[in-house]
Amino acid sequence: MRSSSASDGLVVGVDSGGSGLRIALARTAAGAEAGAENGGAGGAGRVLETVASGEPVRTGPGGIDADHLLSQVLPAVEAMAGRATGAGQGGEDGRIVAVAVGAAGMATLGERLRAELPGALERAWGVRRLALAADAVTAYAGALGQRPGAVVAGGTGLIALGTDLSGWRRADGWGHLLGDCGSGAWIGRAGLEAAMRAYDGRRGGSAALLARAEERFGPVAGLPAALYPRTDRPAVLASFAPEVAGCAADGDPVATGILERAAGHIAEAAAAVCPAGPAVSGEVALTGGLFRMGEPLLGPLRAELGVLLPEARVVAAAGDPLSGAVTIAAALAQDTLRLPADPHLLRLAR
Incomplete structure (x- = not known):
């Protein structure tokens, strides 16, 4: 050939x-x-x-x-x-x-x-x-495609990328220890922290998240020993994110607050990279498995984007x-x- x-x-x-x-x-x-x-x-x-x-x-x-x-x-x-x-x-x-x-x-x-x-x-x-x-x-x-705008790619991690076709702007994508704020790993970690707080009897705990954590991982007192040595920690943390969304959909206020904070982080990343100017379309697309969590995340995210990027249009990812x-x-x-x-x-x- x-x-x-x-x-x-x-x-x-x-x-x-x-x-x-x-x-x-x-x-x-x-x-x-x-x-x-x-x-x-x-x-x-x-x-x-x-x-x-x-x-x-x-x-x-x-x-x-x-x-x-x-x-x-x-x-x-x-x-x-x-x-x-x-x-x-x-x-x-x-x-x-x-x-x-x-x-x-x-x-x-x-x-x-x-x-x-x-x-x-x-x-x-x-x-x-x-x-x-x-x-x-x-x-x-x-x-x-090749239009100016911004894309937030969210899954286990999270990164935002934007361009006016003259150069790229990037936000986050720094991994689960330094960033990836609002990602699946971030949401899952926050949910497990709330479970541990409930186990300890501290403020900010969620009995609903504790129950889901123990159903998924077993007794939470053993979770640190099981989690910390693993090389796939981000993926394990992200595996708990759907449980957080499920608790939020059931009305748990702690889980709802976690997703609201995640939405704020995601919107901030989009705003940091979205190009500005009269010749720019202002389109923002969301792509990746994170956004399949549905309304518990997408509802507060639309509200945050409306505040930070009022002129932008959120569009479906074409591919x-x-x-x-x-x-x-x-x-x-x-x-x-x-x-x-x-x-x-x-x-x-x-």
């Missing part, structure tokens, strides 16, 4: 996160227009196939392991491209013309990817158009980080990428 500057070949989007790896093969917009009768959407390219691996890419002393990522991506893409070409979906000759890789930790742990992936992908496929992005950037592109990676790759293939390059958040190789 060889690459060229033509925009009618195939593009690859990769989403690498803590729970595994997802890869999409798509036809670029020019090819999608030619296949509109088959439901091609144009613009960002039309996804032909996706594959997923439950094995996260390893991270070691040198950062994200480029060899491990390539060992999963290369054979998967070769197989998908072969199937697409065999089915007459791959364009003229099944060329891969651009790739976008979004990875959790890219900004701080992506040095090996930035050093090794351009050469490896050029040797494998002849492709020279490559974007290496932080997962927050692919989340942004999936949610808002997820994998679709964002495809959007970036297709735009890169066609020289229509408007999202700003950044040494750590969005590195381009052409």
Whole structure:
């Protein structure tokens, strides 16, 4: 497979996160227009196939392991491209013309990817158009495409990213010890603290949260010994966040207060990155599993956003980080990428 500057070949989007790896093969917009009768959407390219691996890419002393990522991506893409070409979906000759890789930790742990992936992908496929992005950037592109605005990506952790298309603004995403305020881990930790307060008989405790904590984890007196040695503490804390939402929905005032404080933190992060000015749309999108908690969180969040960003419009995220990676790759293939390059958040190789 060889690459060229033509925009009618195939593009690859990769989403690498803590729970595994997802890869999409798509036809670029020019090819999608030619296949509109088959439901091609144009613009960002039309996804032909996706594959997923439950094995996260390893991270070691040198950062994200480029060899491990390539060992999963290369054979998967070769197989998908072969199937697409065999089915007459791959364009003229099944060329891969651009790739976008979004990875959790890219900004701080992506040095090996930035050093090794351009050469490896050029040797494998002849492709020279490559974007290496932080997962927050692919989340942004999936949610808002290439429009100015702000995106809050919330799950176990939380980060906000905004752009006026001249540069990026980031807020939080500093991990569960230093930040990620309002995230699933933050909510779960606050809920478990309230459970421990109830166990001790201190102010601020919640009997409802104590009951749910013991149902989920066993006697709470043993929780510190069970929790502190674990390397997946953020995920364990976040697993209790739905219990906090459940107690809030049942009217527990302590749980309700936790979600109100979380909403305040989330709105503050959005306000910190939302671009201002007459030429900016003022759109804010929320993406990630955190926001599936529903009204117990979304109700107070809408109220907080109304106070801090009264001119902004909260919009539904159009897609997820994998679709964002495809959007970036297709735009890169066609020289229509408007999202700003950044040494750590969005590195381009052409």
